[in-house]
Amino acid sequence: MGTGLVTAHAVLAQSEAQSGRLTARQVIERIQQHVGIPWRATTVDTVKAGNPDTLVIGIATTMVATLDLLKRAVAAKRNLIVVHEPTFYSSLEDEAHAPGNAEDPLFQLKKSFIEKNDLVVWRFHDHWHGRKPDGIITGMAIALGWDKYQVPDNPRLYTLPQTSLGALAKEIRDRLKIRGIRVVGDPQTLVSKAAFNPGSTGLGLVERYFSGPDVDVLVCGEPREWDAVEYARDSIANGKKKGLIVLGHDMSEEWGMQECAKWLKTFITEVPIDFMPAGESFWTPV
Numbered sequence: 001m002g003t004g005l006v007t008a009h010a011v012l013a014q015s016e017a018q019s020g021r022l023t024a025r026q027v028i029e030r031i032q033q034h035v036g037i038p039w040r041a042t043t044v045d046t047v048k049a050g051n052p053d054t055l056v057i058g059i060a061t062t063m064v065a066t067l068d069l070l071k072r073a074v075a076a077k078r079n080l081i082v083v084h085e086p087t088f089y090s091s092l093e094d095e096a097h098a099p100g101n102a103e104d105p106l107f108q109l110k111k112s113f114i115e116k117n118d119l120v121v122w123r124f125h126d127h128w129h130g131r132k133p134d135g136i137i138t139g140m141a142i143a144l145g146w147d148k149y150q151v152p153d154n155p156r157l158y159t160l161p162q163t164s165l166g167a168l169a170k171e172i173r174d175r176l177k178i179r180g181i182r183v184v185g186d187p188q189t190l191v192s193k194a195a196f197n198p199g200s201t202g203l204g205l206v207e208r209y210f211s212g213p214d215v216d217v218l219v220c221g222e223p224r225e226w227d228a229v230e231y232a233r234d235s236i237a238n239g240k241k242k243g244l245i246v247l248g249h250d251m252s253e254e255w256g257m258q259e260c261a262k263w264l265k266t267f268i269t270e271v272p273i274d275f276m277p278a279g280e281s282f283w284t285p286v
Contacts, residue, residue, distance in 0.1 A: 050120035139259025180282030185243030221252030
């Protein structure tokens with residue numbers, strides 16, 4: 001691109017910003033400038049649906065752009081959706097062309113809804129995790145009330161006031177309002193040294209925390225039941241005084257997107273910005 005075009009683009013961007021008329025593309029560029037880490041050449045943090053040159057009237061941050069969330073965003077006049085997880089059921093960078101999506105009627109309906117309502121859905125995953133400190137960890141620590149207990153050199157570790165595994169699980173459930181929380185271990189086990197891992201939680205992480213003495217309880221998002229959970233269960237049966245608290249993938253990260261809304265407000269002032277919870281998929285019968 002020639003120097004003249006670059007200059008013209010910069011002048012237009014400045015003019016639009018001054019008049020309060022930001023496009024989705026300009027909002028994304030501003031986020032890239034403020035996130036504090038180099039932007040990756042390969043990333044899932046791309047526009048998933050909608051026209052990036054759409055003028056933004058309001059921004060919603062959320063965990064997942066569910067169809068329900070999109071409808072609520074339209075009603076609230078928030079047309080740029082900054083989302084953490086996939087919108088079209090695939091972790092590929094190009095979700096719209098993931099296998100099976102093109103012919104799927106639900107994909108077509110959802111994409112059409114986004115386009116007809118002038119919405120833009122942009123994923124903010126890799127760089128929000130990569131930010132120092134990790135934006136999801138920061139928001140979840142605040143939501144849990146654990147930020148004051150964080151180990152200084154490792155934001156995923158916490159030294160909590162000693163309590164029982166059962167009491168800690170109930171406290172987390174009530175603070176985050178999680179319906180589908182699950183626990184492995186004796187509810188009377190005393191715990192204090194906690195580790196937190198949002199989202200996907202692999203076997204290697206569970207092995208590390210359950211084989212060593214550094215952690216009493218691992219609070220996590222989504223471990224695989226057939227390997228990671230079974231490793232935790234066998235460790236406990238072998239005498240380890242530990243516990244595993246499973247929040248579910250979405251609920252282990254959702255409040256990190258509330259932190260994202262707070263952060264965006266520090267450098268985007270032209271339009272309203274709100275955190276809109278996507279909510280929990282699961283419920284437990286009473």
